[in-house]
Amino acid sequence: MKKNGNTKIYLLVLLPFLVVVFLYEILPLMMMIISSFRSETDSSVLFTLENYIAAFTKLSYQRAILNSLKITLISTLIGIAIGFLGAQSAHSSQGRLKNLFLTILNMTSNFAGVPLAFAYMIILGNSGVLLLLAETLGLDFLANFDLYTGSGLILMYVYFQIPLSTLLLIPAFSGVREEWKEANTLLGGRGYHFWFKVGIPVLLPSILGTMSVLFANALAAYATAYALLMNNYSLLPVNITGMFTGDMTTRPHLGAALSVVMMLLMLAAIVINNYIIRQTTKWKGR
Amino acid sequence: MKKSRFAPIYIIAVIIYLLIPLVATAIYSMFRKWTGILPEGFTLDHYISLLSNKAFLLTLGRTVIVCIVPIALTVVITLLALFAVTIYFPKLEKYVQFLCMIPYTIQGVILSVSILGLYAGIGGFFGLRLVMLIGAYCIIILPYIYQGIRNSMHAVNMPMLIEAAEMLGASKIGAFFKVIVPNIISGITVSSLLAVGIIFGDYVLIRNITGSSFQNVQIYLFLAMKRSSTEASAVFVIIMLVTFLITALVLYLQSRDKRLRMESKGR
Numbered sequence: 043m044k045k046n047g048n049t050k051i052y053l054l055v056l057l058p059f060l061v062v063v064f065l066y067e068i069l070p071l072m073m074m075i076i077s078s079f080r081s082e083t084d085s086s087v088l089f090t091l092e093n094y095i096a097a098f099t100k101l102s103y104q105r106a107i108l109n110s111l112k113i114t115l116i117s118t119l120i121g122i123a124i125g126f127l128g129a130q131s132a133h134s135s136q137g138r139l140k141n142l143f144l145t146i147l148n149m150t151s152n153f154a155g156v157p158l159a160f161a162y163m164i165i166l167g168n169s170g171v172l173l174l175l176a177e178t179l180g181l182d183f184l185a186n187f188d189l190y191t192g193s194g195l196i197l198m199y200v201y202f203q204i205p206l207s208t209l210l211l212i213p214a215f216s217g218v219r220e221e222w223k224e225a226n227t228l229l230g231g232r233g234y235h236f237w238f239k240v241g242i243p244v245l246l247p248s249i250l251g252t253m254s255v256l257f258a259n260a261l262a263a264y265a266t267a268y269a270l271l272m273n274n275y276s277l278l279p280v281n282i283t284g285m286f287t288g289d290m291t292t293r294p295h296l297g298a299a300l301s302v303v304m305m306l307l308m309l310a311a312i313v314i315n316n317y318i319i320r321q322t323t324k325w326k327g328r
Numbered sequence: 329m330k331k332s333r334f335a336p337i338y339i340i341a342v343i344i345y346l347l348i349p350l351v352a353t354a355i356y357s358m359f360r361k362w363t364g365i366l367p368e369g370f371t372l373d374h375y376i377s378l379l380s381n382k383a384f385l386l387t388l389g390r391t392v393i394v395c396i397v398p399i400a401l402t403v404v405i406t407l408l409a410l411f412a413v414t415i416y417f418p419k420l421e422k423y424v425q426f427l428c429m430i431p432y433t434i435q436g437v438i439l440s441v442s443i444l445g446l447y448a449g450i451g452g453f454f455g456l457r458l459v460m461l462i463g464a465y466c467i468i469i470l471p472y473i474y475q476g477i478r479n480s481m482h483a484v485n486m487p488m489l490i491e492a493a494e495m496l497g498a499s500k501i502g503a504f505f506k507v508i509v510p511n512i513i514s515g516i517t518v519s520s521l522l523a524v525g526i527i528f529g530d531y532v533l534i535r536n537i538t539g540s541s542f543q544n545v546q547i548y549l550f551l552a553m554k555r556s557s558t559e560a561s562a563v564f565v566i567i568m569l570v571t572f573l574i575t576a577l578v579l580y581l582q583s584r585d586k587r588l589r590m591e592s593k594g595r
Contacts (some may be wrong), residue, residue, distance in 0.1 A: 059409035066463035070442035131335035161349035262435035265531035279437040286441040
């Protein structure tokens with residue numbers, strides 16, 4: 043019994059951690075979930091679904107959810123495709139070029155948010171330097187590019203997805219063994235046979251895991267979009283923030299409901315990803 | 329060999345794509361105007377006026393302070409928690425891990441508005457904007473600090489080291505701080521630097537929680553963008569230089585660690 047009493051004292055060592063996590067993670071989240079069921083207009087109502095109904099039926103919130111999903115999904119898909127080829131290229135090369143590539147990927151992996159939006163305004167904004175260059179060279183498709191739209195946002199989101207997806211995928215390629223490629227060649231297969239029949243299926247868990255990181259990353263991105271478009275483009279994080287800190291009246295309960303929707307989207311990405319990984323890696327257990 | 333020709337070309341293309349916005353903005357910051365194909369009038373005036381601007385220097389100082397406090401706090405509480413969990417309560421480890429991973433999924437926007445919603449109305453210590461900000465930073469860097477410390481604790485085989493130190497007459501907690509912490513100090517440094525990178529790049533938490541009353545460099549850049557693009561481009565270059573410096577330090581420490589580990593294994 044003495045030992046048992048002794049160990050209990052060490053719970054005190056755990057206490058500071060629990061206090062900080064409780065005060066700034068658990069309690070705020072719980073209160074937000076509770077707050078999302080409170081009425082925005084009548085403070086005597088303790089439980090209502092009106093905020094959630096508004097989130098899914100009112101056109102402006104629907105648009106925010108759909109815009110967020112669209113930009114997140116497109117930037118994730120393009121990001122994973124470019125990152126996959128990048129990781130494969132990095133895997134199959136070595137020496138100085140590979141080191142340079144890795145260094146630049148690491149350096150640019152922190153390049154997002156306000157600085158990224160600013161850099162894109164300099165090169166592609168109104169009278170951006172690349173636009174001027176394209177105008178002089180007569181490249182109309184580039185000269186007429188409008189950064190301050192959804193496609194401008196996608197371009198910037200893809201930019202910050204590339205270093206992340208490449209860096210996350212590179213370690214996975216060491217699991218693709220040279221013998222498999224040789225076996226494929228011996229059996230008369232070509233490069234694309236190998237990648238579509240063997241390489242990508244083997245890498246699928248890593249690809250999906252990376253995709254869910256990219257998805258979360260893009261869905262939660264706020265600074266990049268806000269610095270470029272302020273409140274002129276409807277996105278979930280931008281709308282949520284506006285409801286808590288807006289210049290007009292704040293709508294914290296509705297904002298809380300939208301936050302819960304956003305959390306559920308994140309959670310859905312993780313759950314779907316885990317499910318597919320479990321389905322596709324069953325063969326490994328056999 | 330078709331593939332070996334493809335790889336270098338692709339790598340170079342991605343490198344160019346990634347560098348264009350950085351290099352173009354850096355060049356932009358060093359010239360008077362860039363309205364034709366080539367920039368005109370080389371000058372460092374933008375930097376001189378920025379670095380002699382008291383408001384900007386104060387902002388830099390505030391950014392440093394707001395980095396140090398939450399990181400120190402999070403490192404200490406995570407170290408203590410992992411010590412208690414690894415040695416005394418192994419069953420609790422998965423709960424601690426779960427708590428440390430939640431911030432990954434909620435991220436900045438939701439965390440900031442939920443903290444704001446809870447504490448903004450109340451007075452006293454918890455209602456102070458700076459306290460709310462530091463609490464939010466502790467949570468947002470928690471996954472990185474936790475993983476860094478846990479991985480290095482696994483790498484040094486902590487239970488065995490503590491047992492050895494106990495046999496030599498040390499107490500568990502004494503062994504932890506005198507043997508384990510010095511051994512994992514480079515892991516702590518690396519994860520702290522990653523956390524510095526996160527806080528240094530933060531815009532959403534500080535914007536939502538402290539508003540314009542407490543600016544960091546990101547807010548400064550945001551406001552400078554509206555004023556003048558040349559001033560903003562100099563702020564941009566300084567932010568990127570600091571970010572690159574942090575990343576370079578992380579990469580250097582990680583590669584040194586790997587080399588040391590390989591060498592000690594080779595012996």
